[in-house]
Amino acid sequence: MKTTISxxxxxxxxxxxxxxxxxxLKKKCDDILSEAKDTGILEDYYITNCGDDIDLIxxxxxxxxxxxxxxxxWNAFKEATNLAREMKLYGAGQDLLSDTFxxxxxxxxxxxxxxxxxxxxxxxVIIFCCDKTEPGAFNLPLFRIFADPFNTAGLVIDPxxxxxxxxxxxxVIEHKKVIMSCPEEMYDLLALLxxxxxxxxxxxxxxxxxxxxxxxxxxxxxxxxxKYIGKDDPVAIVRSQSGFPAAGEVLEPFSLPHLVGGWMxxxxxxxxxxVPQKDATPVRFDGPPRVIGxxxxxxxxxxxxPIDLFDDPSFDRSRVLASEIAEYMRRHGPFEPHxxxxxxxxxTTLPEILKKLKGRFEDIE
Ligand SMILES: O=P(O)(O)OC[C@H]1O[C@](O)(COP(=O)(O)O)[C@@H](O)[C@@H]1O
Ligand SMILES: [Mg+2]
Numbered sequence: 001m002k003t004t005i006s007x008x009x010x011x012x013x014x015x016x017x018x019x020x021x022x023x024x025l026k027k028k029c030d031d032i033l034s035e036a037k038d039t040g041i042l043e044d045y046y047i048t049n050c051g052d053d054i055d056l057i058x059x060x061x062x063x064x065x066x067x068x069x070x071x072x073x074w075n076a077f078k079e080a081t082n083l084a085r086e087m088k089l090y091g092a093g094q095d096l097l098s099d100t101f102x103x104x105x106x107x108x109x110x111x112x113x114x115x116x117x118x119x120x121x122x123x124x125v126i127i128f129c130c131d132k133t134e135p136g137a138f139n140l141p142l143f144r145i146f147a148d149p150f151n152t153a154g155l156v157i158d159p160x161x162x163x164x165x166x167x168x169x170x171x172v173i174e175h176k177k178v179i180m181s182c183p184e185e186m187y188d189l190l191a192l193l194x195x196x197x198x199x200x201x202x203x204x205x206x207x208x209x210x211x212x213x214x215x216x217x218x219x220x221x222x223x224x225x226x227k228y229i230g231k232d233d234p235v236a237i238v239r240s241q242s243g244f245p246a247a248g249e250v251l252e253p254f255s256l257p258h259l260v261g262g263w264m265x266x267x268x269x270x271x272x273x274x275v276p277q278k279d280a281t282p283v284r285f286d287g288p289p290r291v292i293g294x295x296x297x298x299x300x301x302x303x304x305x306p307i308d309l310f311d312d313p314s315f316d317r318s319r320v321l322a323s324e325i326a327e328y329m330r331r332h333g334p335f336e337p338h339x340x341x342x343x344x345x346x347x348t349t350l351p352e353i354l355k356k357l358k359g360r361f362e363d364i365e
Contacts, residue, residue, distance in 0.1 A: 002116050002324050003301045004066070005042075006058045007127055007235045008073035008125050009217065010110035013084025013092035014052030019130075019281050021049040028083050029054060029076040036072040043301035050280045050292050052091070052133030053233045054080065057294075059301045064114040067324075070105040074334040111135075111217030115203075119313070120242060123298040126309065128236040130272070132282045133289040135172070135218045136196025137272055141253035142214060143193055145205050145245050147182040152249040153237060160243040161206075165213060167195070168203040172220045181207060181328035185204045197261055197344050206243065214238045220347075235263075251293060251309055256321035259329075263287040267340050270329055273322035276311030288326040 012023050023100065026047050036042045045101045056073050060066070077096060084092035097109040106112055117123075130137055144151040147167040164182045169192055171177065180189045192199040199354040204214040216236045240247045257271035263285060268287040280292050294306035332338035345351070 001062055002063070002226065003119050003123075003298060004063055004111070004114060004116040004127045005125065005237055005298070006060070006062050006064070006066075006069050006073070006114045007055060007111050007129075007237055008057040008058070008070070008105060008112045009129065009233070009235050010077045010095040011052045011091060011233070012054065012077050012095060013082045013087070013089035014198050015089055017090050018052045019283060019287055021052050021054045022085065022087065022089055025080040025084055025089070026054060027054060028080040030146065032072060032076040032079055033058065036068075041068045041072055043244045046294075046303050046306065047298070048129065048277065048292070048294065048306075050129040050233070050290055051282045052130050053129065055129045055235055056126075057127055057296075057303065059298065059303055061301060063116050065104055065106070067103050070103075070112075071127070073099050073110065074101040074105055074108070079207045109219075111219045111232060111234055113217040113237050115212045115215040115239075117212050117238055117239070117294050119298060119300070122242070123275045124240045124247060125298050126240060126247065127296065127306075128238070128291055129233075129280075129294075130289065130291045131233045131244070131280065132236070132266075133217055133234070133260045133271075133272060133291075134197065134220065134232045134288045135200040135265075136198075137260040137262070137289065137291075138216050138234060138236050139193040139196050139199070139201055141218070142201050142204065142236070142238075144253035148188060148253075151252050152245045154245055154249060160208075161245065163207045164205055166205045166210075166224075167201055169199050170202045170218050170335070171199055172218060173198050177202065180281070186255040197340075211243070212239070213244055213278050225349070247295060247309075254291060254293070254310070255315065257288075257317045257318055257325055259291050259325075261340055261344060262289045265348060267345060267350070268329070268336075268338055269340060271322040273326075274310040274315050274318055277308050278311075279346050284326060285330060287324055 031047045044059045081093035094108040100124045149155045200218045217234045254274040259269045260272045263270040293309035294304040329338045
């Protein structure tokens with residue numbers, strides 16, 4: 001029997017402003033997920049948060065896009081929204097774009113990453129959850145994990161990784177997808193992946209046997225809603241060891257706090273800071289953007305763990321570097337490249353301001 005991991009996330013209200021999902025909301029989600037476990041929809045689950053986003057990590061035997069699993073997550077977020085409204089938490093129900101569930105949570109606001117696989121004798125899985133950034137934030141680290149031999153020693157020295165991986169890329173603007181194979185198409189792949197606001201990695205497969213290796217939530221809430229609601233704070237599931245990159249190879253690229261879109265008002269580039277769970281509180285200028293990494297062993301569809309992987313002094317230097325980059329970027333105020341380029345600002349509140357100025361422009365002779 002195969003195991004499915006579904007990670008579904010949403011921001012349904014937080015304190016103070018957009019910093020932290022309240023414990024009471026996570027408790028509400030826990031009530032709904034525990035009921036789903038009792039009735040056999042879920043085999044196991046773990047609830048966490050990164051900043052104002054609640055992340056439901058669920059295991060089951062129902063495959064991807066299962067209606068009952070998606071409805072369970074929807075009901076959890078709905079109940080949490082009701083409580084957030086009672087508590088007058090900020091942005092209550094922010095990520096829920098509809099009142100009623102209609103079969104699949106995709107397109108309804110929450111982000112969703114899923115994968116189904118036959119468990120190996122031992123299956124380590126790492127779940128990454130972000131706040132104040134967008135799905136393209138995973139492009140650079142996932143490329144390095146699965147295609148860069150300077151990051152992943154196994155690509156060079158381990159025969160089970162040596163043939164490389166296939167990347168499924170979504171064009172989130174044109175709603176198209178393409179599969180590219182590495183290492184032979186590496187330069188073409190990078191030509192796309194560098195445009196982090198448009199081309200995002202959806203899934204990665206091992207080339208030898210098409211075994212699923214990674215899955216990312218690619219929903220872009222603002223594009224879906226047609227207006228600025230919040231950023232599309234993504235999640236990713238990555239399998240590791242024995243034919244996949246080792247856990248240390250999976251974590252290594254996050255030692256560079258690379259620049260990602262998001263931060264204040266979803267409108268600024270800033271460094272992605274790898275943090276332990278307790279520091280997943282984006283405070284300075286509503287940031288800088290954060291990522292947490294939770295390590296589980298998946299055993300007979302149960303989740304053993306997690307270990308809070310960035311809760312380690314070896315990432316201290318990356319956090320200091322992230323703070324230094326944050327300081328440097330902040331000095332630019334409203335100027336690019338701290339502020340996002342104009343085409344990305346289309347999905348923020350800036351167009352309303354520009355509309356007001358339109359009539360003031362005259363032709364240049
Ligand atoms: O909610 P407001 O006051 O319109 O302000 C916009 C808010 O949107 C945000 O970008 C929301 O971030 P999230 O996507 O994490 O919810 C904050 O940085 C900012 O405070
Ligand atoms: Mg958020």
